[in-house]
Amino acid sequence: MNASAAPGGDPGSLPAEVRVVNVGLSLFADAVRAQGAAAVDVDWRIPAGGRTELVAALARLYGPLAERVDAANREVLRRLDTGAPALVGVATAAAVVPGMGGRTVLHCGPPLAWDDFCDPLRRSARATVMAEGWAATAAEADRLIAAGGVELEPANHHATVVPMATTLGPSAPVLVVDNPPGGNRAFAPINQGPGLTAWFGADAPAAVERLVWLRDAAAPVLAAALAGAGEVELFPIAAQGLQMGDDLHMRTQAATNLLLRHLLPDLVAVEDPALGEVARFLSGNHLFFLNLAMAAAKAVTDWAASVPDASVVVAMARNGTTFGIRLAGDAGWSAAPAPPVGRALYYPGFGPDSSAPDIGDSAVLELVGLGGPAAAASPAVAAFLGGTVADAVATTEAMDRICLGRSSRFKLPLLDYRGTPVGVDVRRVVELELTPSINTGILHASEGTGQVGAGIAEAPVACFQQALLGLDARLAPGG
């Protein structure tokens, strides 16, 4: 409280005029205002909810350890902002994805035992096992997996990211994305498109057929077109997409169209009887670029992940059961139960009760300045965030509070071309108890009927708290 006495007044008497700066709860300021005096509120909260061990860790990580952590973070930010991921081709997973031999099936999110798989992810895994030809029916596939006949692995451990409930078998085609500055490579499956599909948690015959068609028909056509087109740098397309109303997570319409226009000369040159079908598929799938943006973000975050001692988040993924993050310099996951997708819009007849929890590796986008941090770029996404452009701007600005920098390439026209927030600092998340917002789709909880809506998921603070304590323990073992 700042009480300024009237000039010349007796310092022992009450001041003639009072102006108040109120920190924390607004009750006191309200009382001051009710008496006609001016009061300014400061939105201050007890850091880290006042939990002693968190406050102590923060005190060390912002105090004696700060120089070491900040230096690491600068290098992480440099990598996140200068990685240059480029699409170089389409290949069979077993041939290019590291550690993808035998009967491996990659899934979204942190590691998970089969018993803990949620319904949509379970169905997706069955669909993949059927597409691989290891089982003829969903029941047979289920028995094979339950008996340990399939090695379930998090895609993130294999330089790969998969959206929603996608699973990936060794015969599936993957998009290959190189990051020359880091000398590393990342992968994502081809987006499966709309309808009854495995990535939306379906194991119906149509979903299996889609996987087979993507492998046998679409992949060769795309591979031929990409061979003609040469490398395609992905972040410049994403940056243009932000200028055209995409957030590059929930909406990738503009970026998809830009890519298709770029590939057009090489697509028409493909000599393959499936070209017409593939063109129809591409023409009807405005999320085609989603998986490319994800592979690009994975390439860049994997490069950043090898920097030790940082407090920046470089992996954020959900399997529908748990939500996990990883910090740069630490291969371990910090996980918490997957949250529901709040602030959602549902297809008619659906609602929170029929919705699976937040799922998929796509939250990697939020770590490179796309999706939630780029909400202010997308009036269409604003519809999910309260309806007005101001709500979308507020989402971007909340991300600004927990990020260490701003993208030098992803710009927001509505905020005078300010860069999108990049570099989620686990210290800030824990201190402010403010977690990243993730723009995402919603799947049916149990019926395998696919997408039922879309909305905004708030990452659970518990995994950030756990990661903070882990970082503190690594850097200050005696602390």
Add this chain to the structure above:
Amino acid sequence: MNASAAPGGDPGSLPAEVRVVNVGLSLFADAVRAQGAAAVDVDWRIPAGGRTELVAALARLYGPLAERVDAANREVLRRLDTGAPALVGVATAAAVVPGMGGRTVLHCGPPLAWDDFCDPLRRSARATVMAEGWAATAAEADRLIAAGGVELEPANHHATVVPMATTLGPSAPVLVVDNPPGGNRAFAPINQGPGLTAWFGADAPAAVERLVWLRDAAAPVLAAALAGAGEVELFPIAAQGLQMGDDLHMRTQAATNLLLRHLLPDLVAVEDPALGEVARFLSGNHLFFLNLAMAAAKAVTDWAASVPDASVVVAMARNGTTFGIRLAGDAGWSAAPAPPVGRALYYPGFGPDSSAPDIGDSAVLELVGLGGPAAAASPAVAAFLGGTVADAVATTEAMDRICLGRSSRFKLPLLDYRGTPVGVDVRRVVELELTPSINTGILHASEGTGQVGAGIAEAPVACFQQALLGLDARLAPGG
């Protein structure tokens, strides 16, 4: 002036407190403010610049004639807002454009004698004459035209609109756009793309070759693709383009991409050796949709043009020498000298001195709620309007002041999805001396080197004044 005396004061004495509403010039309000009193400015000007005959015409058209004019305007607005133009194919001009026999060459803008053609339009006409095979060299083409061997006609008189310095010969391909609600049809040439082209005022061999290639190679491929795709409604694509940062005049990138994605399955199915070249051309021409938007606007404004007694502008076109408008219900042009393009950005090495005046039929877009009225949709266009999104919003709001309605389909996300202004009322333009803003390109004045920049042209008020007097004379012959 509104001087409120202090309550209870002597009404004969000066008031104790003065608050001022100042109408018109701000000098008086400035003086009041300098003395510490409050003053509010009303931006009032003498209507129509105080010109007696204009004020008298306005008094009649807003007074005794208003009911008749307003009824007509309602029907014009209904047609502008409910026309449903659809691309139905590509055909040879002579075969489909009315009155296009013999050696007719259509040009942009109001009627114009050859001697009055500006340099870029003159070059374009020569290029068309060479592409038609009527002359082998530019000099020969010039002599043929000067000798009256070519019939020069405004495209607007033939249900056709052409952008920038485009001219159109009988063998040229045209995009055919039907407007079922009006039972009418409009045409535009295929956009010639970037580089040294006739629509940018070039008559070099490359410009002639482009015209020949568009006719002999591109048109058959596009015709085949469109035959496969069926009708393509154009305004829904334009409306989506506005959601993706297009103004649909200076920028048609998003709409072009949406159209190409729509046509993709039918493009890849075309069996024609030129398909690859055409795909490369389409992939490199983000103004491809411009001519389609123009033909769509022409179809709708031509339908509206047959409503008698209206004060709404239904044609607005420039030939580089004159700027002309037409009102609904009147086939005659009201013309004034073509203005320079102000508020411009130039390519390096160019500037106002090397720039031709405002040219082309594309200003028809500004009559249906695209281009200038849609400036607030396009952060990229804002760069030409002062640099910030607020400048673009101001341009849209200025159009609102001279328009009678708002589009029910072209929406502005930044203005809470308000419709773009539609229906330029010549009464409001003359009363406020505020003319439409037109987002447009700039050509070299004399060297045939093509585009040198882009900017915003302000329509000259003189042709609106002339049109107002003409309307008044038609409706109130004894007035």
